[in-house]
Amino acid sequence: MQFSYDSSNLSSIRMGTGDLAKYPFLNEAGEYLRESGFGWEELERPDMKDVIDRAAERVELEVGGSVYEKLDRYEIEILTFLVSLIMVKSISLEPVLKKFALAEARRAEKFLTEDLRRQSETQRRSLFAKIFDDLFKLKIDVAQDGRLFKVSVADYLSRSSHFHEQEWKLINRLVDRGHVYLDADETVRLVRNELSVLIYDKIKAMTLPTLPQSIKARADELRSKLAPRYEYRATAVTDYPPCVKHALEVMGKGENLPHSARVMLATFMLAIGKPVDEIVMMYENAPDFNEKITRYQVEHLAGMKGSHTKYSVPSCDKLRNENLCFATAECDGIINPMQFGRRRK
Amino acid sequence: MTESAIAKTATIVRSAFRGYYFKPGMIETPEKIEQREFGYMQFGQPGMARHLSFKSMKELTATVMKEVPSDIYCSNAYYRFPTYPMQKKQWLGADLIFDIDGKDLHLPCVSSHTYPVCAACGHASSPGESKEYSCQACGGKKAENVSIPCGKCIDGSKKEVKRLVEFLTGDLGMELGNIHVYFSGNNGFHIHVSDGAYVPLDPQARSDLVGYLAGSGLMAESVGVRKGSAENLFFIKFPKSGLAYGWRGRVADKLKIDGSSIIKLRHIVEQKGGYTPFKVDLDRMVRDMGVRIDPQVTTDVHRVFRMSGSLNSKSGLAKMKCGELDSFDPFVDACLLGDSKVSVRVKTPVKLKLKSKSFNISKESAELPAYAAVYLICKGLAEAS
Numbered sequence: 001m002q003f004s005y006d007s008s009n010l011s012s013i014r015m016g017t018g019d020l021a022k023y024p025f026l027n028e029a030g031e032y033l034r035e036s037g038f039g040w041e042e043l044e045r046p047d048m049k050d051v052i053d054r055a056a057e058r059v060e061l062e063v064g065g066s067v068y069e070k071l072d073r074y075e076i077e078i079l080t081f082l083v084s085l086i087m088v089k090s091i092s093l094e095p096v097l098k099k100f101a102l103a104e105a106r107r108a109e110k111f112l113t114e115d116l117r118r119q120s121e122t123q124r125r126s127l128f129a130k131i132f133d134d135l136f137k138l139k140i141d142v143a144q145d146g147r148l149f150k151v152s153v154a155d156y157l158s159r160s161s162h163f164h165e166q167e168w169k170l171i172n173r174l175v176d177r178g179h180v181y182l183d184a185d186e187t188v189r190l191v192r193n194e195l196s197v198l199i200y201d202k203i204k205a206m207t208l209p210t211l212p213q214s215i216k217a218r219a220d221e222l223r224s225k226l227a228p229r230y231e232y233r234a235t236a237v238t239d240y241p242p243c244v245k246h247a248l249e250v251m252g253k254g255e256n257l258p259h260s261a262r263v264m265l266a267t268f269m270l271a272i273g274k275p276v277d278e279i280v281m282m283y284e285n286a287p288d289f290n291e292k293i294t295r296y297q298v299e300h301l302a303g304m305k306g307s308h309t310k311y312s313v314p315s316c317d318k319l320r321n322e323n324l325c326f327a328t329a330e331c332d333g334i335i336n337p338m339q340f341g342r343r344r345k
Numbered sequence: 346m347t348e349s350a351i352a353k354t355a356t357i358v359r360s361a362f363r364g365y366y367f368k369p370g371m372i373e374t375p376e377k378i379e380q381r382e383f384g385y386m387q388f389g390q391p392g393m394a395r396h397l398s399f400k401s402m403k404e405l406t407a408t409v410m411k412e413v414p415s416d417i418y419c420s421n422a423y424y425r426f427p428t429y430p431m432q433k434k435q436w437l438g439a440d441l442i443f444d445i446d447g448k449d450l451h452l453p454c455v456s457s458h459t460y461p462v463c464a465a466c467g468h469a470s471s472p473g474e475s476k477e478y479s480c481q482a483c484g485g486k487k488a489e490n491v492s493i494p495c496g497k498c499i500d501g502s503k504k505e506v507k508r509l510v511e512f513l514t515g516d517l518g519m520e521l522g523n524i525h526v527y528f529s530g531n532n533g534f535h536i537h538v539s540d541g542a543y544v545p546l547d548p549q550a551r552s553d554l555v556g557y558l559a560g561s562g563l564m565a566e567s568v569g570v571r572k573g574s575a576e577n578l579f580f581i582k583f584p585k586s587g588l589a590y591g592w593r594g595r596v597a598d599k600l601k602i603d604g605s606s607i608i609k610l611r612h613i614v615e616q617k618g619g620y621t622p623f624k625v626d627l628d629r630m631v632r633d634m635g636v637r638i639d640p641q642v643t644t645d646v647h648r649v650f651r652m653s654g655s656l657n658s659k660s661g662l663a664k665m666k667c668g669e670l671d672s673f674d675p676f677v678d679a680c681l682l683g684d685s686k687v688s689v690r691v692k693t694p695v696k697l698k699l700k701s702k703s704f705n706i707s708k709e710s711a712e713l714p715a716y717a718a719v720y721l722i723c724k725g726l727a728e729a730s
Contacts, residue, residue, distance in 0.1 A: 178518020
C-alpha cells in the first residue's frame with residue numbers, strides 16, 4: 001500500500017501540520033507523511049498502539065453519529081485519520097462507510113467554519129483556494145461587509161437543492177445580482193456533501209494489502225460490534241399522506257385531477273405495493289377515464305412498459321411547486337410522501 | 346367528417362406548410378446541433394418520431410422538406426449519443442428554458458373566445474355555452490376547449506415575460522443578451538437562457554429555481570417572523586444577512602419595513618391574527634408577485650422543444666424569436682403562411698384578426714387566404730369544403 005495522493009491540483013501555498021490535521025483529506029497530508037519517511041511497516045511498531053486506539057475510537061464514535069473532535073497532537077491525528085480509513089475499508093459495510101465519511105465531513109466543516117470566522121483575509125483566501133476551489137470548483141468571495149460570503153446562484157443551486165430544509169430553498173436566501181450571500185457556517189455546509197463524497201471515494205478507491213495484526217484485530221472487533229445495527233428493519237405505513245388523500249377525494253368526486261397529481265397517486269400506490277388492477281380502478285371516476293390508457297400509463301410508471309424505468313414518488317418539493325402539497329402538521333420534516341406516518345418498529 | 350374530407354383538410358395544411366419550409370433558412374440553427382436529439386410529428390399520424398440526430402442544418406432541412414412534419418422539435422439537452430434510448434444517451438447538460446402559457450394565466454377574456462369542439466365528431470359551437478357540455482350534433486359529452494387568443498391574452502403573457510426577465514437580470518444577475526424570448530407559435534412564450542453556468546443543473550436545482558421565480562415556499566422566518574412555542578405565537582428576529590435584496594427586499598418593500606422595524610412588523614403580524622394567518626397572507630402575496638411559469642417545462646431536462654422558425658400545428662403560426670417584445674404582434678409577425686385563396690367550411694361563427702386583417706365569419710362556406718384557413722383548420726374550427 002502506498003500513501004500517495006495525487007497532488008497535481010494543489011496551489012502553491014504550503015499548509016502547516018495544524019491545517020493538515022484539520023483537513024487530512026487534502027493531498028498535502030499524504031505528501032507530508034511521505035516526506036516524513038512514514039511507511040506501511042511503521043504501523044506494526046508498538047508505539048503505534050496509541051494511533052490505532054485513537055483510530056478505533058474515531059471510527060466507532062463517528063459511525064455512532066458523533067464527531068471525533070481531538071486535535072491535540074497534529075502528527076498523530078494525521079496518522080489516526082489514515083488508520084481509520086484503513087479500518088473502515090476493512091470493516092467493509094456500506095452504512096459504516098457512509099456514516100464515517102459524513103462524520104469526517106462534519107469534523108472538517110467545524111474546523112473550516114472556525115477558520116473562516118477567525119482567520120485573516122489572506123488565510124481565508126488560501127482556504128478558499130485550497131479547499132473550495134481546488135477540491136470542489138466552488139468560487140467564494142467575501143462580501144463587501146467582510147462578514148458574509150458570496151457564491152454564484154448556479155453554484156449554490158447545484159449544491160443546496162439536495163438539502164431538504166426549507167431554509168435552503170433559494171427563495172429563503174439573500175439573493176442579489178447573481179449571488180447568494182451566506183455566513184461562514186452556511187458556506188461550509190454547502191460543501192459538506194462533497195467533502196463526504198471525497199472521503200467516501202478515497203476509501204472506495206483504496207486497495208488493502210494483508211493488514212498488520214494490530215489493525216486487523218481492531219477492525220474485526222469493530223465489525224462484529226457494528227454489523228447487527230444494519231440489519232433490515234421493517235416499516236409500517238399507517239395512513240395516506242394528505243396529498244394522496246386529496247387526490248383520492250378529488251377523484252372520488254369525479255372531478256378532473258391534473259396529470260401530475262395522477263402520476264403522484266399512481267407512483268405512491270405502486271410504491272406501497274397496490275396491484276395495478278386496483279390502482280387503475282382508482283381513476284374510474286375521472287371525467288376522461290379510459291381503462292386501456294390508464295392501465296398502460298400505470299404499467300409504464302411501474303416500469304412494466306416502455307423504457308422499463310420504474311418511476312419514484314415525486315418529492316414534497318416537487319409537489320409544492322406544482323401546488324399539489326396539502327401538508328398537515330403530521331407531515332413535519334418529511335421530504336417525500338412515502339415517509340408519511342412511517343415509524344421504525 | 347368523411348374520410349376524403351379529412352384527407353382534403355390535411356392536404357390544405359400540409360401544402361401550406363410545405364410552401365413555408367421550401368423557403369430557405371426558416372428554421373433557426375440550434376447550437377451544438379450534433380449533440381441534440383430531434384423529433385417530429387406527421388400529419389394524420391399519432392405519436393412522435395424521436396431520438397433522431399442531424400449533423401447539420403442541411404441534413405435537417407432535407408428531412409423537413411421530404412416529410413413536411415406537422416411539428417418539429419429539438420432537445421434542450423446535449424447528449425453524447427442523441428439517438429440512443431433515453432437511459433443510454435449520456436446527458437451532458439441542458440439549456441435553461443421557461444414556458445409562459447396564456448392558458449395558465451386564467452384571464453377573464455378567455456371564455457369569450459373559447460370554442461368547445463366535440464371530441465367525438467368535431468362539431469364546434471360558439472363560446473360561452475353552458476358548463477355541462479353536450480354536443481348538438483352527436484350528443485357527445487366530451488369537448489376540447491379551443492381558444493383563439495386575443496390581444497389581451499398576448500399582453501397578459503408579455504407582462505409575465507417582462508416580470509421573468511426582471512427576475513433573471515436583477516436577482517439572478519443574468520445578462521440581457523443571454524435571454525432569448527420566443528413566441529411559442531400559439532398562445533405563449535418560451536424564454537431560452539444561454540448562460541453556461543446553468544447548463545449542468547439537475548432537475549432538482551431547476552425546480553428550486555422555479556420555486557424562486559414563481560414565489561413558492563418563502564418562509565415567514567426569512568422575513569423575520571418566527572414561530573413561537575405555542576400555536577400562533579410568534580416573535581420577530583430578522584435574519585443575520587438582512588432584508589435588503591431579493592424576495593426579502595420585495596416583501597419588505599410591500600410591508601414597508603426594513604431590518605430595524607421590529608415593532609412595526611410585530612404590529613403587522615398581530616393585525617393579521619398571529620403566525621399562521623400571517624403566513625397564509627404572505628404565501629398569497631409572494632405568489633402574486635411571482636412569475637407564472639410552467640414548472641414541469643423548466644425542470645424537465647430531457648424534453649424536446651418546438652424549434653424556432655418551425656410551424657405550430659395548433660395554429661399554423663411560427664415559433665419566432667421576438668425582437669422588441671412590446672411591438673411584437675404574433676398575429677402579424679409569426680403569421681407567415683401564404684395568402685392564396687382556399688375554400689373552407691367554417692364550423693361555427695368566428696372572429697379573428699391575422700396579418701392586420703379582421704375576419705368576421707358568420708357563413709358556413711368561406712373563401713379565405715391560406716394563412717387564415719390553416720389557422721382555423723388547426724384550431725379545429727374549419728375543414729375542407
